[in-house]
Structures are given as C-alpha cells and as structure tokens.
Amino acid sequence: MSANPTTGEKILLATINLMAEKGYDSTTTKEIALAAGVNEVTIFRHFGTKEKLLEAAFNRFHYGNEMTKLFNEGLKGNLHEDLLTLSRTYHNIMNRNRKLISISLKGSSTLPDSVLQEASNNPKHLKNLLAEYLTTMSSQGKVVTSNPEIQALSFMWMNFGAFISRLNAKEAVSEETLNEFIEESVRLFTKALSP
Amino acid sequence: MSANPTTGEKILLATINLMAEKGYDSTTTKEIALAAGVNEVTIFRHFGTKEKLLEAAFNRFHYGNEMTKLFNEGLKGNLHEDLLTLSRTYHNIMNRNRKLISISLKGSSTLPDSVLQEASNNPKHLKNLLAEYLTTMSSQGKVVTSNPEIQALSFMWMNFGAFISRLNAKEAVSEETLNEFIEESVRLFTKALSP
C-alpha cells in the first residue's frame, strides 16, 4: 500500500492543514491532492477512503501523554511555580496540536469516533491530575482546604477557554498577550488558593 | 416572499437545530424540509438560498446586547455579588443561544461573514466591559490595582471555557456542577482580586 514515505507524509500534512481550516466535510480529496502536489488517485491508493485518511493523520501526529509525565516528574511543591509550569506546558502542547484539535472540534456527521473523542476528553484528563495535586498540597498545608475538584476545573477551563479563543480568533492573539495572561492568571490563582 | 409566519418559523427552527448538530455544510435543505414538515421548494421560496436561510435564522433568534444592559444597570459595587451576577447571566445567555454559537464555531467554507464574526467577537465584548468595571472598582479601593485587562480576560476565558466544554461534552455536565463551578470560581476570583 505504501513504499514512498515522503508521498504519504505530504498527503497527511496537507490533510491536516486543510481540514483544520475548513473542517472534515468541506475539505475535498481533490483539494488535498492539489495541496500535496500529488494526483488524487494516489490518495486513494495510499489510504483507501477519506475517513481512513483522517484516521491515519491522527495516528501519525497524535501527541502522547505528555501532561501525565509532567505531573509525575516536573512539579516541585511550590504552588506558584507549579501552576506556571502547568499552564505553560499546557499551552505548548495544545498549540503544537492545534490543528488536530480544531478538526475534532468542528466535527462532522461522518467523523470517525476515535477522532471525535479527542475533543471531549481533552480537558477532563488534566483536571483529574490537577485535582490530585491540589489535594496533596492541601494536606501539606500549602493550599486552602476546600474544593480541589472545582478549583482544578476552574483553572482548566480558564486555560481551555484561552486556547479556544486564540484558535478561532481572526487577528491572532499575540504570543506576548498569552504570556501576560499566563503570568497574571497564575498569580490570581496562587493568591486565591493560598491558605 | 412570506405570508404565513408559522411556516417560516418552522423552517428557521429546524435549520438551527440541524445545523447546531451537524454544521452548516453537512446539513441539507432536504433534511431541513423534512424536519420542518414542509416541502423543500418552500424553503427556497421563502429564503432564496441556503446562505440567506442561515442569516435569517441568526437575525431572528439573535440575542441583543443583554450583557451591556446588565453592566449599565445590574451591578451594585459589591465585588462578590457582581461577579456572581455576571457569571450567572453569562451562562444563561450563552446557554440560551448555544445552538447558534455551535453553528458559528463549527464554521464552514461558505458561511456568511456576519455569522462567522459571532464566534470571535463573543468573548471580547464582555472582556472590555468587565475591564472597565474593574478599573472603576480599583479606583474606589475595592479591588487590587494591577492589570484589569488581563484579570477580566482570565475571568472571561474561564467562563468561556466552561461553556465550550459543556457544549461539546458527550455526557451532559449537570446544571448542578455548573452552579458549583460558578460559586467556587467567583469565590476564587473575589479572594484573588480583593485588596
């Protein structure tokens, strides 16, 4: 089915770029072929159907569990520093995968299930890890003891909202604004969560 | 072009419901006609084109400047109470219009511009009003003096993220969880913003 990896990769990249802009349904195989500098038939010879094409693109470029690793290794027990690290890492990961996320957010009637779950699971995972972290910190007297689940949710949703806003904004929200936001919002949460 | 309002409304409602689920491109005029209990031609006799149909749906059901009114009248100068009112009203409005918002978020290659701007302008408007409010409160010594723009942005993005998460979640996030979130997050921000 595939021998020349370069051709396959070109197709996958073009797929991701186009679908991130226009969504799955509105992106045609003809467009993809044109963007990839490849004949349309080649796409079908490589991937069979349009659906399998998107699945291949997801499998190829999907980010692993980077956040989990971060929680296991990167945190030091200092609330302000840790929130900062979390926020920065989160936006890094999300930004690196923003096109895949954009595709799954736009959705479609015929989108593969594996792709669709992406969007909804995204914020939940981090929330659980953060809630555990806050519980631990609270038992050490480093954080107010109240509602770690909802506190984690608030922090998560704030960063998720920031990401989505940047994703859909016409005039790009500058990198600098993002950094300002991260620093100020972490400062806010640190003050709010400190005992 | 239109005489029987009931027929037109049925079409508009069916349009919104279907497009909120499947997006603009993937929703066919035949489906809309079926859902509205109307012949397909009737749609075109009423609205001309599919594009004008969606525009009409937006114009008919679009929420006015409810948030602006809220800022001019509903706030009392008590930080905690005001943030609570803001958050609650925001989620009310967003939830009431969640289908229209869903359509504009999904986007399309041929979506009317007027519709597209909806999604990106949405968070910005409230941010500006909230920033002004914080500035005023700060000059009265009721709020820390630092960066009202970014503080407002953080609050906005948090609520926006919460809304989007609920919008796309498979298992509905319960009304109760939302209320818990609103109360706890407002408490967090109140503490963080108090001098």
Place this chain on the structure above:
DNA sequence: CACAAATGTAAGCAAGCACTTGCATTAAAA
C-alpha cells in the same frame, strides 16, 4: 539493461447537492 513498484493521466460512474420549473391543490381574502 530489465523488471517491478509507485505515480500520473484521463475518463467516468453513481450519488448527492443546491436550486429551478411547471402545474395542481388548498385556503384565505375580496
């Protein structure tokens, strides 16, 4: 060179799309 695998080219198919046309039917207004 010779052979095979990967790609290009051209043509087309069946289905679905938005949208149109012509005519019959209903029903409300005059």
Place this chain on the structure above:
DNA sequence: TTTTAATGCAAGTGCTTGCTTACATTTGTG
C-alpha cells in the same frame, strides 16, 4: 363566488463529491 397568495408535488438541471478503472509514464533496484 371569484380571485389571489401560499404550498405541495414531480421532475429535472447542472455541478460536485468520493471513488474506480484502465493504461501510460516515471523511478528506483537487481
């Protein structure tokens, strides 16, 4: 009752879609 406007129905148009087939061309490998 006559007229008029709104709708239904059936058929069809032109276009695009994902996908296929058959054959020619390139490209890398022994």
